[in-house]
Amino acid sequence: MDKGKAVMEGVGRRWAVDFTDNSTSPSSRDIPDPLGFSRASLDQDDSTQSRQKKDAESNWKAKKAWEVAQAPLKNLLMMGFMMWMAGNTVHLFSIGITFSALWQPISALQGVGKVFEPYKDSRVELLGPKLLFIALNLGGLALGVWKLNTLGLLPTHASDWVSSLPPAQDVEYSGGGVNLH
Template structure:
């Protein structure tokens, strides 16, 4: 019943044959679609093996320094992008002593203090002999932005009434200022 003859192997599917041998690319003269901007036929027509064997040209030190300085400025100005968000959050959290507003103020002080402590480590990867003078100005702007965030925190602590700003806060014999008028909310 069953024959002992071996059947010939099936030919591979059409898609596998096309995958291994892609159709020829149309030449530039026959193509009606123009090449996109920045496309080069010299680099675009190379095979993967040819692309991997060619080495890219080494970047010039001046170009590397320019890129490093640009990235350093991005890092230095990053705290300034936090100022409007933190100001709105401090305004919206209210001036009463609640756990939410206290935690917001704590986080507002924690970030800039850590930023000031880590200033040199943040910019250490950009440090080089040619950029040392320019990085001093970048670090100065970074420190200034951190101080602006700290000033925002001091404003919030003052608005909450936690800063000792009157003489009665410091001197035991001074009495607290008494208001001339008091306003009460009337139901009605």
């Protein structure tokens, strides 16, 4: 409309130079923007640009954190497969696998803070991923303990508690036998 107006006003004047840059308002121009040109990025001023950058980063961090939090799941599946492979007998192999299955979650849990250190951000909510991470690792730990139990290495049976009990003493004592000859 501005253009039409200008044209109509131009009827009265011979020429006019409009120094206002209307580049930000493309609608006011007759010429369309070149193909592939995005005006939006040029439109931001410096502050808005950095804010936008940060937003993107935090988004990315959040995404990554969730990814990291989900990582033990793969591990868990793999461990499960290994355990199934190892069988239920006490071997060097099965014991090794079981103990690694126990150790991995524990060490991972110990380093929860470190794992999420790179994604620390005031704007990123890390509680969710952390909880997921912890839960999955606890799951891994549970799997390890379950495996330990199936191997019979957990004192969950009565036999584990009585096997070292000394025999009961006799109250009475009886000696004798065939006469010495």
